[in-house]
Amino acid sequence: MCNMAAYAGREAAAPILLRMLEAQEGLGGGHYSGIATLHEGKIHLAKVCGACSRLRTETAALHLPGCVGIAHSRTPGIPLNSWAQPFQSSDAKVVYCANGSHGHFANCTDFQAWYDLLLNQGVVFPSEVDYAVKPYPVLANGHSLHSTELSANILAYYHAAGDDMRLALRKTFQTAPSEIASLALSTNEPQQVSAARLNQPLMWGEKNHSFYLATSALAFVGENLHWVNPVPAACTLSMSADTITFSPMEYFDDLLEPAIPHAEATRILDQLLADGQPRRIGALCDAIKPCWPQGKLPQAAMLAYEYLREGVLTRKIRLVASAAPATRPGDEAPLTLFQKNL
Template sequence: MCNMAAYAGAEPAAPILLRLIAAQEGYGGGHFTGLATIHEGRLHVAKVVGDCATLIRETPAAELPGTVGIIHSRTPSAPLQEWAQPFLAWNDQVAYQANGSQGVFKGTVDYDAIYDRLRAQGASFRSEVPREVKSYPLLANGHSVHTSDLLGGLIADNHVRLGLDLAAAMRAGVSEAPSEIAALAVSAREPASVSAIRLGTPLMWGYREGAGYLATSALAFAEEGLAGIQPVPAGCSAVLTASGLDCRPFSGRLGRTCPVRPWPEVCRILDEVLADGEPHHVGGLAKALNGLWPAEYLSESVMLAYEYVRIECLAGRLDVIRSEVPASRPGAKAPQWRFVRRKDG
């Protein structure tokens, strides 16, 4: 799965965000990278088909102004730059990004109806292409639009035309078009905060005096000197500021989370998987946990796999094997990192 991060504080956001994504991209991203910051009432965006180093080398990402922002690194797909996240809405007021999949909500969303309604309001979609893109919905007109671009447009419409604050706009958008995701968004109209959604897919909160952080995995926080780290509660929306994280749970199906995390079973299963001494990707470790969540609950298998490997790495019982694989960008390589049990661990 993809990786992402957010920062809200007093320091320049771009260098921190780049550091956070560089610490995660090999766990599931590295094929596309993008960054958005807020400064003086404007959103500033840079993105590429490529890894974090490519983003720094080919764009002014490291110099984007502002002390609040979001960043994303994604998995393989067609090498289209506008399919990198975050997605800037047509009105230039909202940048939105997400990780995850439709999951248990697959087949429940009428993407054509959302597309048609937003087009009637004057919306356009930067990711739209006149052909099918594998793994994404094919619209009735024969075009494909990245689902996060479509949802970002819906959120921007809720926020700007309907006048909802960004957190409420995200809640309304995700309620209409649910998926098993974690999502982050920033608004030019709300310069001091990042709005977030977590529906099962991992999202961790870190904090220190005067600064707040979010990341797919707390492995991203290793060099940040944080005072504390906590998971963002599953099945909720949240607003990150420099002073804290304000969370609000969803009701109904979107808020249906397992009341007890099966941590002992997670440790037993992953101890057994890693006992073979072979390198394992975090996605494979998460799949080994899938049966632990009843179908009526949002699964937290990826988050607990990430937390297991973080704890084991900190304890010196796992090593990270870093390699490269062919990237979505022709002729390029993308990082791939896997975990292996240390022989003395």
Template sequence: MCGIVGILGTSDVADRLFDGLKRLEYRGYDSAGIATLHDGRLERRRAQGKLVNLGRLLAAEPLPGRVGIAHTRWATHGAPTEDNAHPHTAGRVTVVHNGIIENFKPLREELQAQGRVFLSQTDTEVVAHLIDSALDATGDPQAAVRAVLPRLHGAFALAILFRDHPDMLIGARLGSPLVVGYGGEDEGGETFLGSDALALAPLTQRIAYLEEGDWVVLTREGTQVFDRDNMAVERPITISGVTGALIDKGNHRHFMLKEIFEQPIVVAQTLRSYIRPLEEQVALPDMDFDLSSVERVTVVACGTASYVGMIGKYWIERFARLPVEVDVASEFRYRDPVLLANTLGVVVSQSGETADTLAALRHMKQHGVTTAGIINVPTSSMAREVDLLLPTHAGPEIGVASTKAFTCQLAVMAALAINLARAKGKLDAAEEREIVHHLLEVPSAISAALAHDDEIKAMAGTIAGARDVLYLGRGPDYPLALEGALKLKEISYIHAEGYASGEMKHGPIALIDEHVPLIVLAPSGPLFDKTVSNMQEAQARGAQVVLISDADGLAQAGDDAVATIEMPKVHPLIAPIVYAIPVQLLAYHVAVAKGTDVDQPRNLAKSVTVE
């Protein structure tokens, strides 16, 4: 995850900005930069690689100035070069940015038509140009930001410097966290911006968490927060209690909830590392083998990650027309699998250290299989041993029950499926452009799904009293039903099972009565009618149905459900990523209602390093 630090100070800020970046290193990054204002000039220092490189540059070329912004960047759109490193400057405006601007391409084309020249490949530079252009019309930084924010589609956190206003910082957030820090009297009234409280821990413990759609103006006279409707609001100041040794839960009760709400930004960052929006293509990292030679795919994983493999099977077989086998890692070696030539073996793991999956990886390599790894920790054993590392950019996941790692893994699996399809000649340029368009919609669709948190919380009590819960889905929603059941089991200790909806009448329907809630995942589309038919069979036998669908689906089939959860209407390709959100939130709120240990459920560990 990228990181942001901003300081409106009473003395030079560069050293403290650099220290804040060091506290954000846990998020992962491959370039960094700092910008300050001094004597009417905007100055920047940016460096590729680790912070030590930026430190050397600052030592050689110090940055004076009492106001500044800083950033650590994971290369997403655009290589990890100095030109693509943040901060980005356009005229009088300098910006750092976490997230994704989904509509940056038409905005960039509009600005280029006005004669504006771009120096990077990033979407962030578009924001700087837009605000600078708005300054031409308004002459007022606040008015310029107010005009530009509604034009930005996606998930973002922004910190903005203005060359002609050395006593001002502006921040904004939508789908990506941003906090305001308030200095005490000893700090002379300094104020700060940060990705989280950890970045600001040495500067202040007095923190206000901006809410979705907020933007904030920091000046020497004070701080003013505005909501998405540009109304002045107050956000409570809390004492963070964060030290450099802690990863902060922010204003969330549990790490799991924080990580669920981080998904718009981390999925955006993950997708952006595989999508080339200007070319409208999906790309993978450089590799030493030819994807066109792949004749079959074997996916090996454990638990939640294995459901990523099952969803990937639907995608790869549909788009690339390659046969796919999905194996539970703990069983893989012991059945002595037949590993044929030209097989691509894919391992999926958050930690990259899962013992069963690591052993399966080594077994495949011993038999000459080319391997790829969808992994969240780039320094892990699996990441070092696979032939092709396909990193997720979920950042540290503290909650034992995987949430943001799961959706980021799905994003990478989709990228792999599309690349295999193109390599096998099964996907033309027009089809790939359409897929890129849908993938770029994912972060905002996740944000829309998260907006239903309160209604999911309200219905959780109904599920919390159950002894057994069943989940149903068809197609790619079948593995998602398995994942929903696993989440509920993991953290609420309620027995739950997931089924392909068409299999209900082949046995599981015997479990149905009025005491068994039935969670049905049914986005409208080609499989909707069949799923609803299976749901109605269960309702006829007393099942208490919770229907998760879009507006069209709920209008058609939601009348007899005891509860409904409305999702945004999305393309079937991205539906499993979006529909992961309500099953995660439902499991979380049921567990909270039952009073279980959400982040550290009994008998479970985050990384299973024993067989």
């Protein structure tokens, strides 16, 4: 699972974003890392195929200017920097990243039609490669591109037509639906982070007139936030240093289960960790997905992350640092395992 972070406040965003990204990258990211900030009407972007350590040493990520920004660490793929997120739209006015997969909505988007429309408008796709990369879109010419880059340009398309970012995100989710959460910046909304969440995890918090977002609230532990809450499912949001605003996406109401199965999921996770063996986050999420009714979008990752955060804070669960072979040849990606303290 990819991991994301966002900040809107009065301090330099880049150091905060990198800390939050590093706190999460072992949960499934670490194969690619990227950060984008907004300053004086311009998007500043740095990204690499590699972990945050490589992002720090090979780019100016730590010194990107601005008090507003987003960051992303992603799962394995092909060893190209151009496949790292966030993705900047071809008009350089929007930058966007996402966590999740097509899931329930596989085959619901006409990627070819959107590719043709955008290509005819002069859009360039740096992630496009001249071979098929599944499960990403495979075009009529046999090429593939990252679907999130396509979504970044769909978002920019709606935004350029006059929609504010929250409405443009809503339309993008309806046009190209996926089981994701996403973050975005726009040069037209210079002090603001925009975001959307369907069912994948996204948490928000506040400290000293600053707002924070992250895939897992484990990213907030070192930031000493005043309070933390989950972003509601099926909503868009905008946040600045002064305020945060949520808007529901009613289009997806029928796919959501109002009653979150906390008790059943907790029982399963307790049993899975009871033997004291270290477990990956993916195994924990997969174990509780069946708790949701057939046909409903599971929020397993959100629930698992919060279960683990509570366990870490109460010292019932500890983080075990490990590593795995990375997408970039010769590199290792950070890997965080969870182990019950017996």
